Amino acid sequence: MSQPLINLKNITKSFDGTVVLDDLNLSVAENTFVTLLGPSGCGKTTTLRIIGGFESADKGQVIFDGEEISKLPPNKRQLNTVFQKYALFSHMNIAENIAFGLKIKGKSKAYIQDKIKYALKLVNLDGYENRSVSSLSGGQQQRIAIARAIVNEPRVLLLDEPLGALDLKLRQDMQYELIRLKNELGITFIYVTHDQEEALTMSDTIVVMNQGYIQQMGTPEQIYNEPENAFVADFIGESNIVSGTMIRDELVEIFGARFACVDKGFGNNQPVDVVIRPEDIDLVAPSDGTLTGVCTHLIFKGVHYEMEVTTPGGFEWLVHSTDMCPVGKEVGIHVDPFDIQIMNKPASEDEEAVGVNE
Amino acid sequence: MSRLQRFLKRTWQDFYLVLILIFLYAPIATMIVLSFNSSKSRTQWGGFTLRWYMDMFSSRNIIAALHNTLLIALLSALIATVIGVTACIAINSMKSVPRAFVMGITNIPMLNADIVTGISLMLAFIAFGISLGFQTILISHITFNIPYVILSVMPKLKQTSRSTYEAAMDLGAGPVYAFFKVVFPDILPGVLSGFLLAFTMSLDDFIITHFTKGAGINTLSTLIYSEVRRGIRPSMYALSTVIFLAVLVLLIVTNFVPRRKEEK
Amino acid sequence: MSKKLLAGPYLVWMVGFIIIPLALIVYYGLTDRNGIFTIANVASVAEPEHVKALWLSLLLSLVSTVVCLILAYPLAMILRNRGIGRGSFIVFIFILPMWMNFLLRTMAWQTLLEKNGVINGILSLLHLPNQNLINTAGAIILGMVYNFLPFMVLPIYNVLCKIDDDTINAARDLGANPVQTLLRIWFPLSVPGVISGITMVFVPALTTFVISNLLGGSKILLIGNVIEQEFTRGSNWHLGSGLSLVLMIFILISMAVIAKYDKNGEGSAF
Numbered sequence: 088m089s090q091p092l093i094n095l096k097n098i099t100k101s102f103d104g105t106v107v108l109d110d111l112n113l114s115v116a117e118n119t120f121v122t123l124l125g126p127s128g129c130g131k132t133t134t135l136r137i138i139g140g141f142e143s144a145d146k147g148q149v150i151f152d153g154e155e156i157s158k159l160p161p162n163k164r165q166l167n168t169v170f171q172k173y174a175l176f177s178h179m180n181i182a183e184n185i186a187f188g189l190k191i192k193g194k195s196k197a198y199i200q201d202k203i204k205y206a207l208k209l210v211n212l213d214g215y216e217n218r219s220v221s222s223l224s225g226g227q228q229q230r231i232a233i234a235r236a237i238v239n240e241p242r243v244l245l246l247d248e249p250l251g252a253l254d255l256k257l258r259q260d261m262q263y264e265l266i267r268l269k270n271e272l273g274i275t276f277i278y279v280t281h282d283q284e285e286a287l288t289m290s291d292t293i294v295v296m297n298q299g300y301i302q303q304m305g306t307p308e309q310i311y312n313e314p315e316n317a318f319v320a321d322f323i324g325e326s327n328i329v330s331g332t333m334i335r336d337e338l339v340e341i342f343g344a345r346f347a348c349v350d351k352g353f354g355n356n357q358p359v360d361v362v363i364r365p366e367d368i369d370l371v372a373p374s375d376g377t378l379t380g381v382c383t384h385l386i387f388k389g390v391h392y393e394m395e396v397t398t399p400g401g402f403e404w405l406v407h408s409t410d411m412c413p414v415g416k417e418v419g420i421h422v423d424p425f426d427i428q429i430m431n432k433p434a435s436e437d438e439e440a441v442g443v444n445e
Numbered sequence: 446m447s448r449l450q451r452f453l454k455r456t457w458q459d460f461y462l463v464l465i466l467i468f469l470y471a472p473i474a475t476m477i478v479l480s481f482n483s484s485k486s487r488t489q490w491g492g493f494t495l496r497w498y499m500d501m502f503s504s505r506n507i508i509a510a511l512h513n514t515l516l517i518a519l520l521s522a523l524i525a526t527v528i529g530v531t532a533c534i535a536i537n538s539m540k541s542v543p544r545a546f547v548m549g550i551t552n553i554p555m556l557n558a559d560i561v562t563g564i565s566l567m568l569a570f571i572a573f574g575i576s577l578g579f580q581t582i583l584i585s586h587i588t589f590n591i592p593y594v595i596l597s598v599m600p601k602l603k604q605t606s607r608s609t610y611e612a613a614m615d616l617g618a619g620p621v622y623a624f625f626k627v628v629f630p631d632i633l634p635g636v637l638s639g640f641l642l643a644f645t646m647s648l649d650d651f652i653i654t655h656f657t658k659g660a661g662i663n664t665l666s667t668l669i670y671s672e673v674r675r676g677i678r679p680s681m682y683a684l685s686t687v688i689f690l691a692v693l694v695l696l697i698v699t700n701f702v703p704r705r706k707e708e709k
Numbered sequence: 710m711s712k713k714l715l716a717g718p719y720l721v722w723m724v725g726f727i728i729i730p731l732a733l734i735v736y737y738g739l740t741d742r743n744g745i746f747t748i749a750n751v752a753s754v755a756e757p758e759h760v761k762a763l764w765l766s767l768l769l770s771l772v773s774t775v776v777c778l779i780l781a782y783p784l785a786m787i788l789r790n791r792g793i794g795r796g797s798f799i800v801f802i803f804i805l806p807m808w809m810n811f812l813l814r815t816m817a818w819q820t821l822l823e824k825n826g827v828i829n830g831i832l833s834l835l836h837l838p839n840q841n842l843i844n845t846a847g848a849i850i851l852g853m854v855y856n857f858l859p860f861m862v863l864p865i866y867n868v869l870c871k872i873d874d875d876t877i878n879a880a881r882d883l884g885a886n887p888v889q890t891l892l893r894i895w896f897p898l899s900v901p902g903v904i905s906g907i908t909m910v911f912v913p914a915l916t917t918f919v920i921s922n923l924l925g926g927s928k929i930l931l932i933g934n935v936i937e938q939e940f941t942r943g944s945n946w947h948l949g950s951g952l953s954l955v956l957m958i959f960i961l962i963s964m965a966v967i968a969k970y971d972k973n974g975e976g977s978a979f
Contacts, residue, residue: 141878161881174879178897187893188883232879239883458787462799465784469806472817472855475827479820487820488830528719535716547716550723553731556908556964558916560933561953564940565730568950572733588726591719649811651919656940669812673819673923685813692808700801 090153092117092275093138093243098147100133107133108144109299115292117242120269120276122286125296126322131279132247134296138277139168139245152242162191166243167236171251173228175220181207181231182216188239206234209268226257233268243275250285262288283323287311295319298437311364316430320362321440327368327404328440331361331429339429342400344378348427360430365407367426370396376419380404382412396420473689480682497683504680510668513579517664518647521586526640528587529594530632534624536595537602554589555596562589563656570657577659585657586650590643597642601635602628641699734957737950750951759935759952766931769846770914773853774861777910778903780854781861785902786895788862789869800866807859815923818852819843822924844926852920857913861906868902869895908963916956932956 091114100108108130115121123131136142138149140161149157156164167188176184182203189199207213210230220228229249236244246265250258266289269276280286286293287307295302295310295318303315314320317328331341336351341361353359373379380398387393392411396404396418404420412418433439480498484491501507536547554562566588570581605628613623629636651666658667665684672681741747753759788800806814821827822842829839842848872895880894918933925931932952939949 139878139882141881160886161878162884162886166882168879168882170875170879172873172875174873174875176876176880176894176898178900187880187885191884191889235879235883458791461783462787465780466802468855469803469858472814472821473806473809475820476813476817487823487826488833528722531715532719535714535719539716547720547723550727553727556912556960558912558956558960560916560918560936561734561957561960562730564936564949564953565734566726567940568733568737568946569726569730572729584726588722591722645808649808651812666810666812669810669816670919673812673816678816678820681813681816685809685817688810688813693805696801696805696808 091115092152093277094148094150095134095138096148096150098134098137098144098149100130100137100142100144107299108137111147111300113294113301113304115243115275115277117275118273119291120266120278120289121292121294122278122280122290123294123296124280124283124286124322125302126281129296130299131281131296135168135245135247135277135279138243139166140164141168165241166245167239167241168245168247169229169232169236169249171247171249173225173232173249175228175232175235177220179220180216181212181218181220181223184220184231185235185238187235192239202238206238209237209271210234210264226253226261229253229261230264233265237268237272237274241274243277246276246278248280250280250282258285265289287323295322297322300437302438312426313428314362314430316438317360317362317433317440318438320360320428320430325365325405325407327363327365329361329363329402331359333357333359333429337424339427342378342398342402346377346422346427347424348429349424350427350429353429353431358432360432362428362430363404363422363426365393365405366391367422368396368404368406368408369421369423370394370406370408370410370412371419371421373417373419376421378420379417380420382414382416382418385411385414473685476682476685477689480679480686482679485679497679498687501680501683501687506663506668507665507680507684510663510665513582513662514648514664514666517579517583517586518644521583521590521647522640522643525587525590525643526594526636529591529639530598530636532591533595533598533602533632536599551592551595553592555592559650559652560656563653566653567656577657578662581657581659582654582662582664585653586647589650589653590646593642593646594636594639597639598632598635601632605631734950734953737947738954739951741947750947751954752951753948754952754955758930759932762930762932762935763955765846765929766915766933769849769853769931770911773850773857773914774907774911776850776854777858777861778907781858781865781906782899782903785862785865785869788866803862804859811856812919812923814856815852815920818848818855819923822848822851843924844928846925846929848924849921849929849931852924853910853914853917856920857910860909860913864902864905864909865899866902868899868905872898904966908966912960912963915959 093113093115095111095113098108098111098113099106107128111130111134113134123134125131133142137144140156140159140163143157147157148155151164151166161168176187179187185203185206186199189202194202203216204213207215210233212227212230212234215223215227215231220231223231232249233244233246250261253261262285265276265278269289278286278289287310290307292304293307293310294304297318303310303319305313310319311323314323314326320326320328329341331339333339333350333353333356334345335355336353337348339346339348339350339359339361378398380396382394383397383403384395385392388407391407391409394406394408394412396406396412398404398420406412479487481493481495482491483494483496532547536544539547563585566581566585567577570577570584575581575584609627609631610623613627614620618626649666650664651670654664654667655670658664663671665688669681669684738750739746739748741749754763784803788803791799819826823829824839824841824843826843828842832839876898877890877894880890885893916933918931918937921929921931921934936949936952936956939945939952943949
């Protein structure tokens with residue numbers, strides 16, 4: 088495997104006595120879209136700012152392409168940042184904003200003109216050279232902020248929750264724009280967000296963070312289908328998390344019923360956490376189900392029906408299905424072995440599921 | 446930036462801050478020290494005394510001037526606030542052309558040099574046949590105070606949502622009742638800061654008072670001016686110390702007490 | 710409709726005590742003692758003593774303004790970076806002297822600068838020769854700077870606070886070193902505050918007579934002194950008004966300059 092482009096080693100950072108990053112280790116491969124995902128306060132923005140050079144870590148090193156850049160100021164690093172509130176220069180017009188970095192580098196006028204045209208075309212804002220910052224909408228300002236950053240041909244683009252202030256439709260459009268940009272430019276993207284849908288849509292790799300360190304790192308499919316602890320399972324998508332007992336490899340017992348699954352290596356008769364996604368629960372006739380229960384809630388959500396099925400013992404299973412089950416009807420629960428994810432019980436509070444829905 | 450660089454930068458900054466602080470407070474500190482000097486000399490220390498404070502407190506001139514200053518400040522600030530707030534409400538519902546015109550004229554006393562304002566008012570009083578004295582000082586102070594009130598209240602008034610006022614009317618309130626129960630509490634911070642600003646401007650004014658007071662009456666500023674020109678100093682030092690302490694206490698109270706209330 | 714009536718008292722007041730007084734200055738300035746129209750009062754600004762006074766006023770107020778600007782800008786920058794956290798206690802300390810009485814502040818410098826004042830006293834103690842500090846142009850500039858510095862600091866501080874940290878971070882991210890960031894980002898964005906500060910210092914400095922009286926003695930006459938004397942000691946109000954008209958022209962020019970550079974009214978001390 089080739090050397091990672093960015094390597095964070097043992098990064099520790101505190102603010103006012105609170106530890107924000109705790110011995111963080113992260114490597115980012117070149118030409119990938121990496122998302123740092125987590126709730127507010129998990130340290131993802133701080134990590135980004137340390138990479139960008141706007142904060143320095145108390146301990147640890149930042150290594151870029153084999154060289155340590157921890158002490159290098161932001162203007163000397165080969166990265167560019169797109170800030171959350173765009174940070175456009177209000178006293179300059181669009182062309183001057185985009186040209187800013189190039190002028191600092193001393194590029195020729197002709198070069199700069201070309202680059203501005205190219206950048207504006209890339210973000211679908213041709214002809215906006217002479218407009219003022221205040222005349223643009225939020226989405227347009229965001230795209231100019233991106234144009235201003237990429238025109239400097241950085242090897243890495245850092246983005247700090249850039250889509251937070253946009254409305255839903257615009258956000259979705261921008262997500263596709265960003266993927267397209269990444270493919271056209273072929274540079275590494277490091278993206279920070281608390282929105283798991285964004286992360287799942289755009290990333291090659293997702294890094295889930297909580298309380299200053301990495302909970303799990305993997306592809307979107309891995310993170311979604313194989314969460315390693317309750318926090319990750321709960322943060323990404325909706326899930327049913329229950330306590331179970333691992334009888335032996337590939338067999339788990341939940342509420343007295345035994346489910347075949349595909350995980351091994353958790354020991355015999357060990358307490359574990361079990362994650363089953365709502366869309367993976369099949370509702371069948373009571374006699375065909377591994378567990379039986381009664382449907383207690385039904386909401387039509389357009390894309391699917393959302394139902395709650397309560398099993399003896401009181402657990403309310405969240406079920407997403409295109410099939411409808413009326414309230415009050417007895418129904419059986421069946422889950423494909425492949426869709427059952429076994430996790431170790433949380434080793435600390437940080438790994439527990441967060442109760443609040445984002 | 447390395448730790449060392451950051452430390453050096455901060456130290457230079459602190460050094461600069463201290464220099465400016467010394468520049469700002471040296472004269473004041475000097476006066477405070479000299480106010481306790483029993484010798485009138487500025488360089489010889491003759492021993493500690495409270496004599497100048499006694500002189501100051503027993504001086505009829507000073508007490509009268511203090512009385513005038515406070516009374517005028519209070520009255521002019523109050524009246525300016527009333528006129529200013531009513532003016533704001535009216536201006537707020539004006540169309541843009543008359544509004545710009547009125548706001549333009551409102552800005553004149555603030556942008557004009559005090560000396561011109563003072564002289565123009567003096568000429569006007571004489572032309573109107575109003576004799577110079579307490580009343581003309583009061584009128585002048587009200588005149589330059591109103592713009593400060595308007596400037597403090599207008600932004601608040603603009604911010605106040607029209608819909609809360611309409612909601613009140615919808616629930617059955619008449620315009621006056623709606624104003625006092627809904628709009629006024631909203632603009633109250635602006636009204637208060639306008640009042641305070643007017644009060645302060647009035648307290649500190651010299652030039653305009655100088656021209657419009659006529660003979661026989663003094664505010665603190667004009668008294669200090671005449672005394673200092675005659676070379677009378679030590680009781681003035683005592684006066685400065687007292688004023689400094691009063692200002693200090695006042696500012697601490699207004700700036701730091703409300704904040705504690707907010708934090709609760 | 711009744712709202713327009715509310716403006717009544719203020720409109721009357723405005724006319725009576727702002728517009729008419731100004732009109733009176735124009736009247737007095739353009740007439741002589743017999744009420745006949747004349748340019749003489751305004752033209753008298755060309756007389757040598759008046760030219761000298763006006764020139765000196767312009768020079769001293771310009772120097773003071775520049776000194777205030779040079780001192781205030783770094784101060785405002787430092788306060789911006791420090792003051793936001795601590796609930797602006799630090800800013801408070803710097804603004805506090807401003808609320809002391811203006812005359813007392815000027816008198817304080819008299820005490821320090823005089824022949825037998827405090828500074829000379831300290832110099833004597835150190836066996837250094839006494840300096841002739843008071844009744845000089847330098848003393849007046851010192852007095853102006855001391856009195857008006859907070860008026861330069863406040864608007865600049867306010868405008869700097871409005872500059873978001875990320876705007877500065879963006880400039881550094883794009884390759885600008887600290888000097889480039891200062892020149893290309895800080896300065897242009899702080900122009901409204903600077904302009905506001907300049908007008909709040911230049912106009913009062915230009916028209917002062919107190920500072921020149923207390924710190925300049927009767928040797929140094931500024932245009933403010935000349936005008937004040939015409940109204941209090943001499944009684945040629947026409948001449949005084951004529952000169953005031955000239956002064957007002959300078960004030961109008963500065964107002965026009967603000968309007969040009971600060972269209973949004975962003976630079977304000979309040």
